[in-house]
Amino acid sequence: MSDTTAKIRVTLVKSTIGTLAIHRACVRGLGLKRMHQTRLLEDTPAVRGMINKVSFLVKAEVAQ
Numbered sequence: 001m002s003d004t005t006a007k008i009r010v011t012l013v014k015s016t017i018g019t020l021a022i023h024r025a026c027v028r029g030l031g032l033k034r035m036h037q038t039r040l041l042e043d044t045p046a047v048r049g050m051i052n053k054v055s056f057l058v059k060a061e062v063a064q
Contacts, residue, residue, distance in 0.1 A: 006043035007063035011036065014057045026050045027057060 012032040016024045030050055031039045040063055041047050051060045 008041050008043050008047065008051070009038055009061050009063045010041055010051060011038045011059045012057060013059050016057060019057065023054050023057065026054045030054075030058070032058070 010030055010032065012027060012035055015035060016027050030041065030047070043062075051058060
């Protein structure tokens with residue numbers, strides 16, 4: 001079974017302490033709870049929007 005949807009690997013690289021509640025909600029929405037935690041997410045416009053909003057807290061890269 002082949003999965004043809006693109007994936008994005010998202011890692012939390014900076015703490016959410018002291019950030020706005022909206023930014024903390026985006027990080028939680030991406031499924032990240034702890035520093036250096038990595039999630040493999042589908043490449044959708046919603047996910048890209050959340051990554052764009054908290055780009056200063058996360059590292060995103062295209063998964064192979």
